[in-house]
Amino acid sequence: MSAHAKPVSRYTTAARINHWITAVSLILLALSGMALFHPSLYFLTYLFGGGQITRAIHPWIGVVLAVSFLGLFLRFFTLNLWNRDDTVWMKNLGAVINDKEEGLPEVGKYNAGQKLVFWGQSILILLLLGSGFVLWDTYFASYTTIDQKRLSAVIHALCAIGAILIWIVHVYAAIWVKGTLSAMTRGSVSGGWAWKHHRKWFRQEVGKS
Amino acid sequence: MSVMQALDLRRRSASSVPPPAAGKPAAVPVAKLIDVSKCIGCKACQTACLEWNQLDQPIGFTDGTYNNPTDLTTASWTVMRYTEYEHGDDLEWLIRKDGCMHCDDPGCLKACPAPGAIVQYTNGIVDFISDNCIGCGYCVKGCPFNIPRISQVTSKAYKCTLCSDRVVVGQAPACAKACPTQAIYFGTKEDMIAHAGKRITDLKSRGYQNAGLYNPPGVNGTHVMYVLQHADKPSLYAGLPDNPHISPLVGIWKGVMKPLSLAAIAFAGAFGLMHYVTRGPNRVTEHDEEKAAELAGSDKA
Ligand code: HEM
Ligand code: SF4
Ligand code: SF4
Numbered sequence: 213m214s215a216h217a218k219p220v221s222r223y224t225t226a227a228r229i230n231h232w233i234t235a236v237s238l239i240l241l242a243l244s245g246m247a248l249f250h251p252s253l254y255f256l257t258y259l260f261g262g263g264q265i266t267r268a269i270h271p272w273i274g275v276v277l278a279v280s281f282l283g284l285f286l287r288f289f290t291l292n293l294w295n296r297d298d299t300v301w302m303k304n305l306g307a308v309i310n311d312k313e314e315g316l317p318e319v320g321k322y323n324a325g326q327k328l329v330f331w332g333q334s335i336l337i338l339l340l341l342g343s344g345f346v347l348w349d350t351y352f353a354s355y356t357t358i359d360q361k362r363l364s365a366v367i368h369a370l371c372a373i374g375a376i377l378i379w380i381v382h383v384y385a386a387i388w389v390k391g392t393l394s395a396m397t398r399g400s401v402s403g404g405w406a407w408k409h410h411r412k413w414f415r416q417e418v419g420k421s
Numbered sequence: 422m423s424v425m426q427a428l429d430l431r432r433r434s435a436s437s438v439p440p441p442a443a444g445k446p447a448a449v450p451v452a453k454l455i456d457v458s459k460c461i462g463c464k465a466c467q468t469a470c471l472e473w474n475q476l477d478q479p480i481g482f483t484d485g486t487y488n489n490p491t492d493l494t495t496a497s498w499t500v501m502r503y504t505e506y507e508h509g510d511d512l513e514w515l516i517r518k519d520g521c522m523h524c525d526d527p528g529c530l531k532a533c534p535a536p537g538a539i540v541q542y543t544n545g546i547v548d549f550i551s552d553n554c555i556g557c558g559y560c561v562k563g564c565p566f567n568i569p570r571i572s573q574v575t576s577k578a579y580k581c582t583l584c585s586d587r588v589v590v591g592q593a594p595a596c597a598k599a600c601p602t603q604a605i606y607f608g609t610k611e612d613m614i615a616h617a618g619k620r621i622t623d624l625k626s627r628g629y630q631n632a633g634l635y636n637p638p639g640v641n642g643t644h645v646m647y648v649l650q651h652a653d654k655p656s657l658y659a660g661l662p663d664n665p666h667i668s669p670l671v672g673i674w675k676g677v678m679k680p681l682s683l684a685a686i687a688f689a690g691a692f693g694l695m696h697y698v699t700r701g702p703n704r705v706t707e708h709d710e711e712k713a714a715e716l717a718g719s720d721k722a
């Protein structure tokens with residue numbers, strides 16, 4: 213076997229814990245929310261111990277998600293600012309999903325797709341939080357009119373579907389691109405992975421040491 | 422509840438209901454008719470409702486008007502609403518008995534996510550089944566009349582039952598029984614419309630040119646109807662909606678959005694699976710590892 217570079221550190225332990233709290237709460241929110249969204253999914257309420265409990269805890273999990281996501285946002289937003297290379301990358305999305313990223317501009321810590329996931333979820337979670345409070349009748353029923361609640365229900369459901377779709381893309385990308393998951397399980401990735409997918413970031417990391 | 426077995430269902434929230442057995446005689450739609458022109462505002466009906474349903478309305482505060490309590494509550498399923506209507510030199514006291522209208526097309530039921538928490542019997546009565554209610558408040562958003570109230574204590578929704586437990590044994594609602602002026606009638610919807618016709622003719626002969634029946638078509642008619650002196654302006658009566666209908670927002674939310682959303686999620690999942698099957702995983706090659714080692718130095722040491 214030929215020589216391998218040593219694993220490249222990608223996430224601190226704190227960042228990974230932050231990520232997993234976000235991940236778990238997002239999944240629980242999607243399950244408890246979808247249970248109330250479509251009658252054919254009402255059975256999902258059994259996972260939480262019944263309809264009453266599902267209704268009661270969903271918004272609280274939402275608060276956990278919002279706080280946790282804010283943590284991720286503050287950690288990573290500077291690394292997710294858009295640049296010209298990202299536009300080129302997006303224009304060649306067809307090549308990317310066919311595993312032909314050679315010849316595209318070298319990618320920093322995040323590629324354009326990851327940045328879109330980041331900003332998409334940032335906006336959607338903000339909207340979910342806002343509309344979620346309007347729907348949270350247990351404590352906030354008297355603060356809004358019924359028409360505002362109706363509008364919020366539509367916004368909340370739309371944003372939830374949007375967030376779930378982005379989540380599917382995000383998780384699929386991690387499954388498709390082999391070697392990605394270790395970034396979140398162990399905090400590091402192989403040198404080859406860094407070279408192939410995030411070469412500009414890899415060069416910076418090597419330059420540091 | 423025994424009522425559940427005795428009354429056939431026409432609709433059930435978040436579920437489908439099998440069509441009635443062939444040959445079974447169809448239930449006759451019923452209705453309560455409230456003749457606002459005969460109401461003297463005595464609140465006997467309000468009291469009878471508390472009494473029959475064993476409700477406990479805590480003593481609150483009066484706002485200086487006769488409206489007391491000032492709004493429907495989880496215990497007060499009906500309240501009298503008093504309006505002073507001045508026109509020209511005339512002052513009219515319009516007194517409307519507010520409460521669930523038992524819409525033939527019930528927005529509350531259509532919005533409810535919990536299977537069987539709201540039902541509509543074949544006679545038209547819309548009933549909340551507390552055992553199945555999860556307290557989400559979606560019925561409040563679905564209702565065009567602002568009727569359901571959610572209890573902070575039990576986290577369940579409450580409203581007038583049209584005394585379904587009395588109707589099932591052939592009794593008129595408690596409020597209708599208690600009314601001293603017989604301003605509240607109960608019977609088949611057909612009879613109630615016919616009776617309203619007579620009352621309206623009488624009112625017109627006494628100068629109420631715009632007297633009429635409130636049975637709004639926007640919700641496919643209601644099983645609680647009013648005779649109004651000024652049927653051209655229902656909103657005079659403490660904001661009774663002129664043309665109630667289920668909000669289009671609720672229509673979108675509970676209509677197209679549901680199948681489209683599930684389809685979008687299924688499509689995303691299927692697309693991922695197809696992509697994986699046709700493209701195969703995206704793997705780091707030995708060449709990439711060599712290039713990485715060239716750049717970073719190898720890990721052999
Ligand atoms: C961020 C804070 C959030 C808050 C405060 C919140 C709050 C709420 C509330 C109050 C409801 C009404 C039912 C109930 O009382 O439990 C609801 C419904 C729902 N939520 Fe959330 N939520 C949040 C985030 C999310 C997220 C991230 C998702 C999905 C990924 C989501 C998906 C849903 C869905 C699908 C429904 C049902 C909507 C419908 O019936 O049309 N929520 N949410
Ligand atoms: S509060 Fe109860 S009755 Fe109203 S929509 Fe929710 S589950 Fe249905
Ligand atoms: S008035 Fe409101 S609560 Fe009553 S049946 Fe109509 S939609 Fe339901």
Ligand code: SF4
Nearest residue numbers: 470581583584594596
């Ligand atoms: S019909 Fe029955 S539940 Fe409804 S207001 Fe009259 S007494 Fe109360």
